[in-house]
Amino acid sequence: MYQQFKVKAEGVSAEVYRFITNDAALGFIIQFLQKEGVADEPQKFALWADCPFLEMVDRQPLEKIDGVKFNVTRELSVASRFGISQMEWALADTGSLAQKSTGIAQRLVSSLPIIHIALVPTSGILPDMPSLLAKVNPKECAYLAMITGPSRTADIERVLTIGVHGPERLVIVFVDELGGDN
């Protein structure tokens, strides 16, 4: 299902990576942030919403990087270039991600910054939307969010253009160690 997901997600301009260990994934993210110019100044922050991944890794290497922040606010979200969050599921047949997004921090970091980095446990890959909806009880999840590729529009002359109100890049990082044998 991972291969199917990757093909579908890349088909809608998402970037897809997969790592076996949490540490390898963290290493990749740090490298990515540095390459893309993370810095301790507005419009260059990286804002990381609370998630299981953060609790599982040694945060020390992160703390050495300027501009990586964890206290998610609306103002910081607007001022960040990168938003990082963990999403629970991926849907193989459409290349979508899904998350219980009731906590507003999860929505702020995935909708306001320019680049959204989404961590996903490889075991969270589901075949399709019916299997997702069977897993979620909306009475216990006030905001279920699905994300398929970056923000896009074709409202001017039907020309596909990436990055309107949401992120213009979606970087998906699967981690096997987050749980998983898919």
Added chain:
Amino acid sequence: MGTEFKDSIHRAVNNANLTGALGKFSEAYKVNRAKAYEGIDFEELRGRIAELKSDAAFRFDELSELFTRNAEAAGATVFRTSDPAKVREYILKVARDNNVKTVVKSKSMATEEIHLNPYLENAGIQVGETDLGEWIIQLAGQTPSHMVMPAIHMTKEEVSDLFSKEVTERLTSDIPRLVKVARDKLRPTFLAADMGISGGNIAVAETGSIVLMTNEGNARLVTTLPKIHIALVGIEKLIEKFADVATILKALPRSATAQLLTSYVSIITGATPNDDGSKKNMHIILMDNRRSEMAADPKFKQALQCIRCASCLNVCPIFRLVGGHVFGKVYTGGIGTILTAWFDELKKSEDIQGLCIQCGACKDVCPGKIDIPDLIMEIRRRLVEEEGMPLIQKAIYSVVNNRHLFHGMLRAASIAGKPLVSGTFIRHLPLFLADLTDGRSLPAIADKPFRDRFKEIRQPVCKEKAAFYAGCLIDFAYPEMGEALIRVLNKAGIEVIFPLKQTCCGAPARYSGAYETAAGNAIDNINALLAEQVDYVVSACPTCTVALDHEFISTFESLGQTEFIPKARILSEKTMDFSTLVKKLVDEGRLSLKEGQVLGAITYHDSCHLKRTLKVAEQPRELLQKAGYELKEMFECDICCGMGGSYSMKLPEISGPILKRKLHNIKETGAPLVAMDCPGCVLQIRGGFDKDGTDVQVRHTVELLAEQLQ
């Protein structure tokens, strides 16, 4: 039709930007949609959607109550009303109670339906549309021209002019830059807004959830940043089960924009937290505005199966020429015509219903399985019932309904038209057929109609008999097609009888809403065609075949005249179109075509009624190839030629460009010959090539096959 309406059509078809953008889009859409549905059983899927939506429409009250209970338990406030004025007042009251100065909106057709923006603006509240297309038209002071792509009628140059004023900077027409400008310009609007207003793509009764889909991400911001969120949802968006969300989401993005899924889908159930820790002040308005009345209407309840994908617009040969503004200010295209008749008023649909050429393209792709052309016909019927028919049409149909007078006039026309005949085409026709010659020559009325020639045809004695239903065009304009049909059937051992009392099939009357006239025609024809015992009733005109096969019955049903329905069913069982009958005879070994012929290239035009109502497309192709023709398919082979019976008389400014496109596509194949199964299409396309001066032979399949009998 009003002159204002005619003017709006003229403006639209002469707007190269509009027809260019829509034309390109419709071509790409067809390919991309097919790709998006790869591996999916569309018929099965739309069957399920139709069922779950129609089930919901039967239970609006129950589901509204269930929805309200669940959404309120989750912390939302639900307001139910049937009155658009009450919706506006409610929203304004929530705004005033919370001291709201600015509102951000994500796209909502329901708010367009009740003209919410001007109402709030008049009350001193700033309203910002955030969907890029909606924002563009808001800046331009226009209304949406398409349900999914509101600004599809505008060019990038027009957009850059609008945006330049907003940012006081001279922008170029670079689209990515324009999109960036919109992002930057709208960000502060989002952040400052006191209230967010959205629509809802789906409302789930058993959980009280609403589903919002966008590609841009604006609905996520509208529902996340302001502390108040109001969702305005038409009750036709209600479904019962949460699991069925997946069913609708499987079809909606694929049909709307040929995407597997929109970039963002949010399923919101009750009040969510704000960034200051407080709970969202969340309101959901369930608006009826005549939807319950629609649900109680035996015909129109079907329209509530609509999921608002707008695919009926995307495949419509008329819409791609005229765009949405001709249709009105809110809902456009096929389904829009129906919704306008209900949500606005029947009278408002008087002009726009006439835009439908009844080609059936929309019915084929509708994920809600709505018979849109049939509902538009029903609007016509009710308009005629309510307001009567224009005098001129009334005069025509009173003639059509009197077989002796009608046939007498057609005979007279063959003489009166004489001085104007050049070759086999005439430039002017008498009476009601005048004005038909714009962009297309018309056939001469035959010297001797088929009914007179028939008496002189000698046939072998055969065991089987078929009654031939000629239809007006073959009888009076193309009798040679009827003669060819007899040659073919005789060869297969079938004797053809021609009941002289047959008359017009009633399609022209029916398509104009004159159902009483159509029913009169139906009775005359049933009596004529069933008078003698036959094995088949065969016609070489798909429109007539559809009349005999389905429409006599449905005309009687619409009028509540049950008396002739059993006989109409017997007729329906015996009725066959020419190609289907011949294919059957060839397959049974009763008819052979010459072997080893090399007849050169041919292309085939699918007639609307044959392809989409009778579902016949392969039979004529196989027969022509078997006869020795090399088939070269044309682009858009099954798109209407623009004839549509009297449509080409009423709206030549639309029929003309559609024909032109068809002629172009035929020429592009390089084939010197085009075949089709409909004498109406022959009239249109042959006439088009005659005016255009191109040497392409236009023939009915029956003539081509008759030449190749073994």
